[in-house]
Amino acid sequence: MYEACFNNSFTNELVFYILLLVLFLISPLLFVWELIITVRSSFRPNENMSGKVVLITGASSGLGELMAYEYAKRGAYLAIVAIKEPESRLEQVAHKARELGSPDVLFLFADVSKMEECRMFVDDTVKHFGHLDHLVCNAGIGPIYSIDIDVSKFEPVMDINFWGSVYPTHFAIPHLTKTNGKIIVNASSSGVLNVPKGGVYNASKAALISFYESLRHEVSPKVTISIVTLGFIKTNIITAKYSTNTVGVHLRNDIGAVYPTMAPDACAKAIVDGVCKGATSITQPRFIKALFFVKFLFPEVHRFYANIYFSSMFDKLQKGG
Template sequence: MRQVAIITGASEGIGAELARQMARQHGADLALVLAARRQDALQAVAQECETFACTVLVQICDVGEESACRALIDACITRFGRLDILINNAGVSAHALLEDVHDLQWYQDVMRVNLWGSVWCTHAALPHLKASRGRIVAVSSLAGLVGVPGRTAYSASKFAMNGFFEALRIELKPAGVSVTLAYPGVVATRIRYHGYNAQGQPAGVSGLKEENAMRVEECARLILRGMQARQRDVVMTFKGKLGRWLKLLLPGVIENIALAAVKQDMGPKNRA
């Protein structure tokens, strides 16, 4: 039976690569619903996937709007009649010191996209995923396991996302629906360049050191492997796994490591 999967944030970066790899692996046995805000970019990804005989539905969706999230699930069910996999990948980045932020509206926008977009999509998809004993993937971040200076808005949204999906995982265990939380570190995508700065504008630069950024192909491969195995968590790097335990045992050490990951000119300032 052909499986049906939804990927949010599928127009570029991790989401687009997840779509390509899934299409390559499953071909005609897979139907993909690709969701994002930019139709031209989505169509380009869809064309790549269709070369592997995969059926693709493109759906314009801003996950920061509840009605758009619910319309996404409705479009999938109307077209394919079922849903087996929901990958909550859409997200927005941000890098700013709290003391430099004068209007916190964009903090709410980050939470709306990163947390509520996933909540709304998952809530609408729930009966269909229970019917198929399907899979849910939530693409979080290492910044959702360890707070990173200059990323208060982003870390808060990802910590909240983790709590939601950890609780949901237990709720859905009797129904046979798996919930996989993925924790990428720094991945070679443009998400941080598109994210918010202190003024709530597109940053145009990354506030993190990216010399050893993970290739997006490797990140997507690890997420899909974890999803297929119905793993609870996918922590992708040795530093990430180590940091998770050091936070419990030596919190001061992990705070220094987090500080070192931030570019010098983007880090906390000592002000008189």
């Protein structure tokens, strides 16, 4: 029935522009709808986290650490996970979380890229606390891709960023189903905007978004999924020092020196506040959401400004000074 429209190049384009025009005509209504949802969510009661159990991966630093503190202030029991390294601060994070109000904190060393270790820390959490309410999949790495670097060196990016979230999710779902729990996944706006030099990192985050958007249909309404898409947050992952310890391109300037960034403590609070209010999509800083709109509706415009803006800024990051 519709094949004639889509097989003809003119009518195929015509259908696209008609739908685009319809979208523009109803866009005021869509904006009002979005505003209503935003206002309603601000009045939605916060989930009482007192006595609930939260499992957070990648919790020894950055947003994982700060989210642990936010949950601790709300009286949640915590299981925090990080890879065992000489400089790991996981035990100190556990100590501070207790001081901030968490009744009990279990800290576990594990490699999220290994399936059996993910099974073990989920099982250990449930054995210790008896149940699981929130799973925060936060662990990730962010080397800067270049075609000049051996591509096989980037394999851990997908192992940690993608499988490091999928594995614990798989083992946690039976427990979260029992508690009407939540899965929070740090997927990054890079998975949507595909910023230059992101390469494999962008791909890993795009894979997360696709996986968890699909998973919603299987686990809803028993389990709520919150997908977090962040811009540049001022954590160690966007520093020049971090880049020198990765397989990717080494920077001479911090990314925060040339790109607009958000304070990590404000970001962590916004994420946990949103999750506790039942948000299923969280974007910080908020202006990033407008860029999603441009990227999907006007891909050529997005590529044009991304190439000019990000490429020129990246030169500054490499040159230093």
